[in-house]
């Protein structure tokens with residue numbers, strides 16, 4: 592029953608998240624906007640050894656860094672409510 596929670600806690604690198612086909616979710620602390628990324632996309636940009644919680648996400652609406660980052664299982668059925676963003680590297 593608590594399998595998901597214990598697994599999420601043990602994900603400390605993007606490489607592990609990729610192996611479990613997980614999503615990385617960044618939530619803005621100010622406006623609660625969420626952005627979801629495929630772990631494999633992020634690993635391609637930042638490397639498989641990177642801790643997903645250290646990724647430099649920035650909320651476009653608030654222009655604020657320091658999003659809350661969580662790792663979650665990829666939903667089995669893809670509904671239109673699940674929007675997966677393609678990561679882009681930000682300058683500076």
Ligand SMILES: [Zn+2]
Pocket residue numbers: 619620621622623624650651652653654655
């Ligand atoms: Zn925001």
